[in-house]
Amino acid sequence: xxxxxxxxxxxxxxxxxxxxxxxxxxxxxxxxxxxxxxxxxxxxxxxxxxxxxxxxxxxxxxxxxxxxxxxxxxxxxxxxxxxxxxxxxxxxxxxxxxxxxxxxxxxxxxxxxxxxxxxxx
Numbered sequence: 713x714x715x716x717x718x719x720x721x722x723x724x725x726x727x728x729x730x731x732x733x734x735x736x737x738x739x740x741x742x743x744x745x746x747x748x749x750x751x752x753x754x755x756x757x758x759x760x761x762x763x764x765x766x767x768x769x770x771x772x773x774x775x776x777x778x779x780x781x782x783x784x785x786x787x788x789x790x791x792x793x794x795x796x797x798x799x800x801x802x803x804x805x806x807x808x809x810x811x812x813x814x815x816x817x818x819x820x821x822x823x824x825x826x827x828x829x830x831x832x833x
Contacts, residue, residue: 733786734809740785745770746778747817750787753801754818761797767822 740746745768752767753759764775779799782788786805791798806813 730809733805736785737787737806737809740781740787743778743781745774746782747820748822749775749778749782749799750801751817751820751822753788753799754814754820755822757800758791759799761799764799 741750748768749764752764761772761775761779765772768775779788779790779797782799783790787802789800789802791800801814803814
């Protein structure tokens, strides 16, 4: 995710048609790992990339790729603070396009974060 501003990643069109937005959201939700990430985000306002790195069984570059897909679909915002990235869900987008999806995501089971001092999965 290099080359990103402090508050926003590479620009995404905010004037997309509803059909284009729904298609992008559908594509973003078509991958189980991205659904898992969104389920984690449904439980808190902001999620640190380091939290995902500690709990997901994939590489940092894979997390980065999937976060870009979610960002481009308009489902998350990305913030950089120093060398760390933080992700915030765009519930306004899903509430408009897919009412009730956040409640469904929050109900999905996810692996808990390891306690400090314990190894991840």
